[in-house]
Amino acid sequence: MTGHPAGNPTGHDARHGAEHAVRRGAGHDVRHDTGHNAGHDTRHDTGRGAGRGAGHDAGHGAGHDTRHDAGRGTAGREEDRDAGAEAVRVPSRRAPVLPRRGTSWELFVFETRRLTRSPILWGTAALVLTVQTYLSHDQQPDMGVDPIAATGMASCLAGAVLLVANLAASRDGRHGMPESLAGLPSGAEHRTRAVLFAAPLAGGLAAAVVLGLHLVVRLLSGPVAGTLDLYEPLAAVAASAFAAALGVAVGRWLPWLIAGPMVIAALGFLIFQNPANGPAGWWLPVMQHHYPDWPDRPSGVHLVYVLALVVLAGGIASLRHGIRPAPLVAVVAAVAVAVPAGATAASVRQGAPTGSGWAARADVDPRLRDRFLGPDAHRCEERAGITYCAYPGYVPWIPLWEEAIGPVVRAVPPERRHLVPPVRQMTSSWFFGEDIESRAIRPSMSWGHPDQRKRLAEDLSLNVAGFHLSCDARGQARTLVMLWLVGQTSPITRPGSLRIDSRLSRRSLVDYGDTEVGYARRLLATPGARERVRTHWDTLMRPSTTLERALPLLGLDREFPISKPEGTPCR
Amino acid sequence: MSLTIGARKIEAQEIREQEIGEQEVEGQEIGGQEVEAREVEGREAEAREIKGREVEGREVEGREGVRREGTRWVAGSGDPPASSAEPGTLRTHSPFPLTEARRARTPLTPTRTRQTHTTLTPTGTSQTRASLTPTRTQRTRTALTLIGPLVRAIDWAPLAAVTVFTAALVSLVEAGNELSVGTALNLMRIGGVLLGGAAAFALVDPVAANAGPAPVPRWVRQGLRCLLSGSVAMAVWLGAFAVVVSRLPSGQLFPLPDLLVEAVVGLGTGLAVAATAARFTSGRQAALAAVVAHLVLVLVTMLLPAGVQLWPPTCGYGHWYEAHRFWLVMSPLPLLWLAVANRDVR
Numbered sequence: 001m002t003g004h005p006a007g008n009p010t011g012h013d014a015r016h017g018a019e020h021a022v023r024r025g026a027g028h029d030v031r032h033d034t035g036h037n038a039g040h041d042t043r044h045d046t047g048r049g050a051g052r053g054a055g056h057d058a059g060h061g062a063g064h065d066t067r068h069d070a071g072r073g074t075a076g077r078e079e080d081r082d083a084g085a086e087a088v089r090v091p092s093r094r095a096p097v098l099p100r101r102g103t104s105w106e107l108f109v110f111e112t113r114r115l116t117r118s119p120i121l122w123g124t125a126a127l128v129l130t131v132q133t134y135l136s137h138d139q140q141p142d143m144g145v146d147p148i149a150a151t152g153m154a155s156c157l158a159g160a161v162l163l164v165a166n167l168a169a170s171r172d173g174r175h176g177m178p179e180s181l182a183g184l185p186s187g188a189e190h191r192t193r194a195v196l197f198a199a200p201l202a203g204g205l206a207a208a209v210v211l212g213l214h215l216v217v218r219l220l221s222g223p224v225a226g227t228l229d230l231y232e233p234l235a236a237v238a239a240s241a242f243a244a245a246l247g248v249a250v251g252r253w254l255p256w257l258i259a260g261p262m263v264i265a266a267l268g269f270l271i272f273q274n275p276a277n278g279p280a281g282w283w284l285p286v287m288q289h290h291y292p293d294w295p296d297r298p299s300g301v302h303l304v305y306v307l308a309l310v311v312l313a314g315g316i317a318s319l320r321h322g323i324r325p326a327p328l329v330a331v332v333a334a335v336a337v338a339v340p341a342g343a344t345a346a347s348v349r350q351g352a353p354t355g356s357g358w359a360a361r362a363d364v365d366p367r368l369r370d371r372f373l374g375p376d377a378h379r380c381e382e383r384a385g386i387t388y389c390a391y392p393g394y395v396p397w398i399p400l401w402e403e404a405i406g407p408v409v410r411a412v413p414p415e416r417r418h419l420v421p422p423v424r425q426m427t428s429s430w431f432f433g434e435d436i437e438s439r440a441i442r443p444s445m446s447w448g449h450p451d452q453r454k455r456l457a458e459d460l461s462l463n464v465a466g467f468h469l470s471c472d473a474r475g476q477a478r479t480l481v482m483l484w485l486v487g488q489t490s491p492i493t494r495p496g497s498l499r500i501d502s503r504l505s506r507r508s509l510v511d512y513g514d515t516e517v518g519y520a521r522r523l524l525a526t527p528g529a530r531e532r533v534r535t536h537w538d539t540l541m542r543p544s545t546t547l548e549r550a551l552p553l554l555g556l557d558r559e560f561p562i563s564k565p566e567g568t569p570c571r
Numbered sequence: 572m573s574l575t576i577g578a579r580k581i582e583a584q585e586i587r588e589q590e591i592g593e594q595e596v597e598g599q600e601i602g603g604q605e606v607e608a609r610e611v612e613g614r615e616a617e618a619r620e621i622k623g624r625e626v627e628g629r630e631v632e633g634r635e636g637v638r639r640e641g642t643r644w645v646a647g648s649g650d651p652p653a654s655s656a657e658p659g660t661l662r663t664h665s666p667f668p669l670t671e672a673r674r675a676r677t678p679l680t681p682t683r684t685r686q687t688h689t690t691l692t693p694t695g696t697s698q699t700r701a702s703l704t705p706t707r708t709q710r711t712r713t714a715l716t717l718i719g720p721l722v723r724a725i726d727w728a729p730l731a732a733v734t735v736f737t738a739a740l741v742s743l744v745e746a747g748n749e750l751s752v753g754t755a756l757n758l759m760r761i762g763g764v765l766l767g768g769a770a771a772f773a774l775v776d777p778v779a780a781n782a783g784p785a786p787v788p789r790w791v792r793q794g795l796r797c798l799l800s801g802s803v804a805m806a807v808w809l810g811a812f813a814v815v816v817s818r819l820p821s822g823q824l825f826p827l828p829d830l831l832v833e834a835v836v837g838l839g840t841g842l843a844v845a846a847t848a849a850r851f852t853s854g855r856q857a858a859l860a861a862v863v864a865h866l867v868l869v870l871v872t873m874l875l876p877a878g879v880q881l882w883p884p885t886c887g888y889g890h891w892y893e894a895h896r897f898w899l900v901m902s903p904l905p906l907l908w909l910a911v912a913n914r915d916v917r
Contacts, residue, residue, distance in 0.1 A: 120863055127870045134874055156870060163863065167856055174854045257855050258729035261768045261862040262736050265761050269740075272757065 103186040107194035115168060115195075115202035124160035125206045128153055132210075133217050139448040140397060141218040144226030144292050150214050151236040152288025154207055155271050158243035159264040161203035165247030166260035168195045169317070173255070189321040196248050196314050200241035207240035208233075223396035225447075226292065231299035238306040239285040245313035252320040282345035285309060291503070292445045293427035294351035295367050302345045308338035351429050361433040373433045378424060384409065387422035394425055394445065401443050404453040407488040408460050413534045419464045423456070428503045439463055444501040451499035454490035455506065458498070461485035462509055465541060471570035473510040474563050477540045477550030479570075481533060483512070483520030492520045511567060515560040519547065522556050529554065543571055714791050721795055724776075729769040729858070730800065734807045737762040741814045750818045752886050755825060760882070762811045763834040764865045766804040767841030771861035773800030774842065774849045779916070793849075793913040797842050808834050824886045829895040836898050839905030840864055846912035 115121065132153040136146060172181055172191055181188075211233040218224070250259050267284070274281040274289045281287045282298065285306050290297060312334035318327035353363045364373060371377060378389035381398060386409060388398040401423055409420055426434060426442035434442070441459045443452065462468075465482040473479040483492050494517060495508035523529050536553045539545055547562050741758050744750070750758075773796045785792070812827065819825055841861030848860035872881045880890040881897065 124863075124866065124870075127867060131870050131873045156866060159866060160863070163859060167859065174856065256728050256732055257859055258732055258765075258769050258772065261765060261859070262733065264862075265736075265765050266740075269744075269757065269761055273754070 104190050104193060107186070107190055108197050111168060111194045111198035112201055115164060115198050116205065118164050118202070120160055121164050121202060121206050124157050125210045128157045129210045129213055132214055136218065137221070139446060140222050140400065141224045142226040142292060142446065143215075143218075143224055143228040144393065145290065145446075146218050146226075147211065147215060147228065147232040147236070148288055148290045148297070150211055151232060151239070151286055152271070152274075154210060154236040154240065155268065155286045155288070157207055157210055158203070158240045158286070159268060161199070161206065161240050162243040162247035162250075162264055163260050165195065165199035165203065165244040166251040166257070168199060169248040169251030170257065187321075189318070192248065192252055192317055192321060195251075196245060196317055199244035199248055200310060200314075203240040203244035204237045207237045211236050223400060225394045225397050227393055229297070229299050231303045232297070235299060235303045235306055236286070238303055238310060242285050242306055242310045242313060245310050245317065249313045249317035249320075252317050279346045279348060279350055282348070283342050287345075289350075291351065291429060293368065293372060293429045295348065295365065298345040298348045301341050305338055305341035305345055308334045308341060312338060353429075353432075359432040364430045364433040368430065369433070372427050372430050380422075385417055386420055389422060389424040391425050391445070397443075397447055400447055401456060404456045404489060405441065405460050408457045408485050411485055411488050411530060411533070412464055413537050416464070416537060420460060421463050428501050431504070439468075444504070446501045449499050449501075450490070451505075452501075454486065455498045455500065457486045457489045458508065466543070467510045467570060469570075470509050470568075471511070472565035472567035473512050473570045474516065474565045475547050476543060476570060477545035477547055477553075478543065479510070479512050479516045480519050480523065480547060480550055480554070481540050482510075483516055484523045484529065484533065487520055487524045492517055492524070510570060513563050515562055516547070518560045519551070519556055522559070523554055526555055710787070710791065713787050714795060717787060717792065717795060718799070721792070722799060725773040725796060725799060726775065726855070727773075727803075729772040730766070730803055730807070733765045733769040737765065737807060737811050738814075741811045741818075749820050750815060752819065752823055752825060753884055755815045755819055756830075756884065756886065758815060759808075759812060759830055760833065760837075763808055763837045764841070764862070766808055766834075767838040767865065768858065768862040770797075770800040770804040770838060771841050771845030771858040772855065773797070774845050775853070775855050775858055776849070777853055779849065779853050789915045790910070790913040793846060794910075797846070797909060797913070801838060801842060804838060805834070808838075826886065829886075829891070832895055832898045832902060836902050836905060837865065839902065839909060840868060843905045843908040843912055846909055850912060850916055 132150050135153075136149065169192060171177070172188060181191075215228075215233065246263065247260060250263055270277070271281075271284055271286050271288070274284065274287060277284070277289075281289060282302060282305075287297075287302065311330050315327040315331035315334060318324070319331065351365050351368060353359050354365065361369070361373065372391070377391060379392055379395050380387055380389040381395070382388070383398065383402050384406070386402070386405070388401060390398055405423070409417065412420060421439040421441055424440040424442055426444060428444055431442075441456055441463070443456060446452075461482045464485065465478045467473065467478075467482065473482075486492060494514065495511055497505045497507050499505045526532075532554050533540065536550075539553065540550055548558075551558055740762060744758060745754060774793060776792070776796070779789075812830065816825055841864060844864035845858050845861040848857035851857075869882070875881065878890075881894050883889040883891040883894050885891070
């Protein structure tokens, strides 16, 4: 299989020579009937077009296929009928000689029909849709992030598209087809063109269906935050089309079927490594690494870049059949568009702190300082006496936050609710620029994980109970009340790490032991606990009130050993 | 009705049989030069015809390496048969002699002659099939003889291409720097998947449809193909592993046994799926089923609950040991599947 004898009919045996003679005859007929350019037709029919197909299999052992076809069992024959022979028959059914345009159209329709029925394509599409929907099912929809995350998963679909397009483009080199196809008036170039138009169409359709359905599911699955940038899902569709065109190019230029998976592996690895690629990742067709608090993505330019890549790959695939003006112009134009577009996209710096050492407000990305930390960064509204401030686009999530802390707020005596701090949304990238002196409950820019609900309840309870610094709260009565407040919405557990979002997590500010947890659970199960807490609120909240003293006030029996603080006691 | 086989054709067949390995049928050794005056019983004749097909199959299968034999076969069958037009006639000049005999559906019983022609009379057969079943030793010997032609028949180009690709991958990624364990894991997994996909091309037998009645069972032929390509793929993978380990920071945990289990499962799954696909199609595209299967496997394992990690991204952390214990327990499954998929098609 070394050396691709493309377009080189020399060296074929007498049988091949005879076929070329026949083909030349056919070419003359076509030229005569349709009045096409003589030189073009002859070159096409005798040269790279059909000759490539024959040469391809010659690389695998000329002479074999004839014998193989003659003696092939029923399975092989059926496959031929399915795969290649039908393609051949489509033009020949109508008339012995067809105008070129008609043949190309018929081939395109055939390929489109065949590719849009591919079980690999739709099986992967269903799987990708299921996986992406499953992975995002516990997160609230955010249209600023979801389409981008789906783009990453759609890379798997693009891989399947590449494979299917590759198989379609290289089909006429298998199934013993070269000899059968050699006598046709339309050559390999027409078949390439047909697949080249059909495969991106089918691949793009599959990606559009997956992205569309996924976004519909997301839109229906709760209050939606963020704004949809239509270029993002379109970029995924374009990436799928690019994979298809690349599959055709690989199928035409590289004789081994394994080349397709190798290209998938290389591109897949690079895309998977995108978090480490930095802005250079924009040179790849898929750039799925993004956070909602990062600068705006150059999505429009990237879409143009990917579309240019589609044309580039298509042109390269067409150039396999000879250097013609149309594909050459397409390649040059595509490069002329892709290079500046890619460079523009890659020049957009991702969100990263500037400076070094301890990060402060001055180190926040200047493009985003005002957007996330400025005085007008939040949209605020008041609900049940509590102020909720969200970034523009995230206001629909305020009811979710209210639902998470509402029971805790209601457990606080009304006369003490002024202790409840405001709820202000924070970013995970620029949290160090926040005014940490100001008391606030800070939900992040994602919502859905149980830890996030618990964190809000815990922050509120700590604030209400007067814990503002890291300390050991063992043996104090207010620790018990604080845990009881958390228990209004979340399970009471030992202090541990709580997830803020996919990037950050946080340890509890105060330390406590099993004793406090045990009594808090008892208190939660005690009828009339809310009234007792309300009655003795001031006593219980005093740092000097011990747990032993609180137990009778709350109607609890002494069950667990009371331990002394192990670290700095809370004051 | 009588059937005549030209002596030269039998000679040619004999040569083929010698090459494929000497086998005893009904206590009589086929091989050597006592061809012309040999007693041929009905089933023996069938067996010999079957062998003829097997040889034909091998020629086509190993088209690049064994074409010389094919030429000899054609040369040996130069004489047109005397009565080739008669129904029930074994037309040995055909590249597929059995096709005609089978179509006739007439059991052939030869009468013993010591002439240069063997006459077969179609009657009922009295020989049992069991008497034709080769012993284990004979089968092993035949299988060993097959290795050479199979090595020549297998399409090694995909494995060669993937070997070059893997070598480039493990040496060029983050070239000049130490590899991080996460990247190293990804590289080994990508290399393993590609090697599995490339090894699957060895299972593609273009003349599988004609090799059905060969005396060497399909599972031996396909099993040998798996063994040959699988061992090469594993050797390449181990080489890649050595390169990756040499690029890791010293003292970094990168356990060979665990990764080997992953590679064996991946390779086994790829080969098993490709072997299944090869049952339905004889084209090279059957091998790509391995790649599709790997893609599906990775996607499906993503659907598992958050607590179940089957491809832990960090060595020794998370669910690393549980995952690899799981894969170790599961590793015989693909191999069993492979054995089932390599059965005879009919």
